[in-house]
Amino acid sequence: MKIVAVTACPTGIAHTYMAAARLEKTAKDMGHEIKVETQGALGIENPLSDQDIRQAQVAIFAVDISVEGRERFKGMKVIEVPLQEAIKNAQGIFEKLKG
Amino acid sequence: MMEQLRHLRQHLLTGVSYVIPFVACGGILIGLSIGIGSRYGMPITSNGPDFSHLPILKLIFDIGSAAFALMLSVLAGYISYSIAGRPGLVPGFIGGYLSGQVKAGFLGAILVGLVAGYIVELIKKLPVPSFIRPIMPILVIPILSSAAIGIIMLKVLGTPIAALMVAATSFLKNMSTGNSVLLALLLGGMIAFDMGGPINKTAFFFGLAMIQEGNFRIMGACAAAICTPPLGLGLATLFRRKLWNEEEQEAGLASLTMGMMGITEGAIPFAAADPLRVIPCIIVGSMVASVIAMLGGVGDRAPHGGPIVLAFGAVNNVLAYVVAILAGTVVTALCITAAKSFSAPKALAATEGR
Numbered sequence A: 001m002k003i004v005a006v007t008a009c010p011t012g013i014a015h016t017y018m019a020a021a022r023l024e025k026t027a028k029d030m031g032h033e034i035k036v037e038t039q040g041a042l043g044i045e046n047p048l049s050d051q052d053i054r055q056a057q058v059a060i061f062a063v064d065i066s067v068e069g070r071e072r073f074k075g076m077k078v079i080e081v082p083l084q085e086a087i088k089n090a091q092g093i094f095e096k097l098k099g
Numbered sequence B: 001m002m003e004q005l006r007h008l009r010q011h012l013l014t015g016v017s018y019v020i021p022f023v024a025c026g027g028i029l030i031g032l033s034i035g036i037g038s039r040y041g042m043p044i045t046s047n048g049p050d051f052s053h054l055p056i057l058k059l060i061f062d063i064g065s066a067a068f069a070l071m072l073s074v075l076a077g078y079i080s081y082s083i084a085g086r087p088g089l090v091p092g093f094i095g096g097y098l099s100g101q102v103k104a105g106f107l108g109a110i111l112v113g114l115v116a117g118y119i120v121e122l123i124k125k126l127p128v129p130s131f132i133r134p135i136m137p138i139l140v141i142p143i144l145s146s147a148a149i150g151i152i153m154l155k156v157l158g159t160p161i162a163a164l165m166v167a168a169t170s171f172l173k174n175m176s177t178g179n180s181v182l183l184a185l186l187l188g189g190m191i192a193f194d195m196g197g198p199i200n201k202t203a204f205f206f207g208l209a210m211i212q213e214g215n216f217r218i219m220g221a222c223a224a225a226i227c228t229p230p231l232g233l234g235l236a237t238l239f240r241r242k243l244w245n246e247e248e249q250e251a252g253l254a255s256l257t258m259g260m261m262g263i264t265e266g267a268i269p270f271a272a273a274d275p276l277r278v279i280p281c282i283i284v285g286s287m288v289a290s291v292i293a294m295l296g297g298v299g300d301r302a303p304h305g306g307p308i309v310l311a312f313g314a315v316n317n318v319l320a321y322v323v324a325i326l327a328g329t330v331v332t333a334l335c336i337t338a339a340k341s342f343s344a345p346k347a348l349a350a351t352e353g354r
Helices: A015-029 A050-055 A083-088 A090-098 B002-039 B055-084 B086-101 B105-125 B133-177 B180-193 B198-212 B217-239 B246-260 B264-273 B275-295 B308-312 B318-342 B346-353
Strands: A002-008 A033-040 A043-045 A058-063 A078-081
Touching: A002 A015, A002 A050, A002 A083, A015 A033, A015 A058, A015 A083, A015 A090, A015 B246, A058 A083, A058 A090, A078 A083, A078 A090, A083 A090, A083 B264, B002 B055, B002 B105, B002 B264, B002 B308, B055 B086, B055 B105, B086 B105, B086 B133, B105 B133, B105 B198, B133 B180, B133 B198, B180 B198, B180 B217, B180 B275, B198 B217, B217 B246, B217 B264, B217 B275, B217 B318, B246 B264, B264 B275, B275 B318, B308 B318
Parallel strands: A002 A033, A002 A058, A058 A078
Antiparallel strands: A033 A043
16 A cells, blocks of 8 residues: 655654654555655655655554644545554554555 | 544644744753853843843843743744644734733743634634635734734733733742742642643743842752753663663653753653653652752752753752752653553553564
8 A cells, every 4th residue: 555654743853753764664564655754853854745645545644743734635534643653553553544 | 522632732732842942042042141151250130140241141142032032922823833724823923922021921822822723713714705815814814813812812811821920930939938848849840740831931930030039049949850851761761671662762862862951841752652651750750859959059040951051050069960960860760660660551562462
């Protein structure tokens, strides 16, 4: 499955990137294709292009704060979870996608 | 209901995430200027530090003060932005600025940011004829929402919140003439409880006010308590490493850095993940730190905390200050380690079971 994801936490210096790394690794292990945008203290990195978003079947928001540029995902299936969920139990999130 | 609360927290944390760099920049520049100034025997008057013979330090101080002055606007502005998107910025910034003007402080800024965001959301939903639609975002929404928020802040919410802040400050002031250990316990608890939120800032700004009255011990107790939540949690990730996953260990290092710089907010991601275990532990640690600092007669002339103020030379009784920070940090780390060992969080248990 093609997936896009956004991670963001309040301080944006560690957990944001941890969650991104965990999502990428887990997706790869489970045979999904994923691109993760991080919205940390440095701003948006690895930004999702319109094409990325159009091609994906689902978006995962693993965030403790609001997602910037939320309107980009309009009309798309979005799963929103607390950031910690992505760090502790990324597999569970991907399993939820099937259901 | 839970979903609503989660969104509310998300909006607050969004505001906080934008305000943290302002707090760090302002706190460290002001602390640096006052710390170095005090080595040159600079007096601190009721109008703040007297930089009349130290123009370069005054420059640094003024830049830091500008960062502090913008803090409330940025906080309220981005809370409102989180709720309502771009049109939320104008009423949020104005509301935050007014919160400072009427002395409603951090709490006022948070409330006004929320109100501003929801007002904008309401205005967005108004049915308007199509020829007005293009000017909604640049004209109608900013003016209507700002007018509403200005009236709310200046005429409705501002005065009672300001009165609440005055009452809190005078309560703390009354306590400072009584039992200093009780006061230190209270200040430590306040500093840790919301990690940079309105309760933390009430204690902090009380310490700042006391500096201007020539009492540096209140800030001394606060300064020790400020850094122990991120330091203690960071240390805990080094303690019993298998309680934490690889990524959390990495985050622990970032948390230690934030602690060294005196940024309590560094503890927020840990607390957001596991509030019921983390918050009581950091409260206990900060209380230990503030009480030791108070009993050790630590004075801090700079309105900033953590080990970094030592580098500024703003602290007298350095030994007691270091002991207070170390003790608070170790207690925090021990508490959270015990809490996690005896009752593993659900998600963690699930991962291990697989």
